[in-house]
Amino acid sequence: MKCLLSSLSLVILLLSKSYAQPAFRFVDKPIIFDEERKQLSLEYLAKRHGIQQQEPYIKPLMIVLHWTAVPTLEATFDIFNPSVLPGRPDLQKASRLNTSVPFLVDRDGTIFRLLPDTAFARHCIGLNYCAIGIENIGNNDLTKAQMKANVQLVRYLKRQYKSIEYLIGHYEYKDFIGTPIWKETDPTYLTGKIDPGKSFMRKVRNRVKDLHLKGSPGVSSESI
Template sequence: MKNLIVIVFIFWLNWIGVSVTEGQTFRIFEKPILFDEEREQLSLAYLKNRHGIEKTSATINPQMVVVHWTAVNSLEATFDVFNPVHLGGRPELTAASNLNVSAHFLVDRDGVIFRLLPDTTFARHTIGLNYMAIGIENIGGPDAPLTRAQLKANAELIRYLQKKHPITYVIGHHEYYAFQGTSLWKETDPDYITQKQDPGDRFMKRLRKRLRDLDFKSKPE
């Protein structure tokens, strides 16, 4: 009887949009950003013009996870930044494309995980690597260091993603420069680069310690 109750509870969670994995402690809440026809067309144009990849659907084959922080200290304010189709107020980025920045997952300060886009949908979050990278954004920044709950949530989320996709690399956004000049780097403009510090060496060191059994790479060989 107890097992039946658990099964019914899990079914109900999935029905209302909560993903549950083994152990019934790890959950992903669905909070989708707008991905309409215009966003898909802008994504396809980005893939072609910035990555040199022509596709008929705005999808990726994930091989990497890039961890970010938002530098915005609330979940809803961050969602409001990512949700619009068009990017505004950032001329250093709009010169490359009007497609708004986004990510696949958003982790709140208490470690609650929200899915903004499906794992294999294209998102603009890391120059040169969007075509192969799942983005995880964490609420916080220099004035609001990422929390222990977020560290735990990121580790659990990456383990979940590793079971679904052939993830080889896990990097912090501030580490993406290491891929320039390699076969993995796909950016048509060699001068298009931005300086990043998120989420920082300390957070990534702690995260890699939790994931060391999976032997992820942090830079190209």
């Protein structure tokens, strides 16, 4: 009888833990990934990163977190959806390929997948060829729900892709200049970034310490 009760207690404990930790989920909301986008991606890889390959996919080495500076999901989707960059003459000089990321996190923490996880996406100068991007709807007001979703997503990506070694904020991308990881053929092609904010990065990093992901070469000076 005692053995039976012990077994039942163990089952109840395991079930309670499973309900306390709901399964990771995302919603597929695909943007255009047509032949034009694929060809522009291959051209970007060749011209900007000096990499020649046959398919527009990456072997991920890092995850880069961003904010959109656009207040709504649908407005952001409409920006990323076209294959060709709408406007932005400063970026058009480098490539006609539109900006995008595989993952977009809404204000309530809902995760939307716009592209296959390892599809090449233009979101971080010098590192696109090895980086999976995560965009968060908003600006310097990212929510607690978004932070939790980013933690879940980082954990998911690390489980799926053992090659991932780094987790950085977009504002840290220039720290890789001069390292073997940096691949940008034009040394003057740089933009100033502050997203997704140091506070947000600290919160995410603190919650994924057990993954032992590296930061940028300059992250050691930041309290995590």
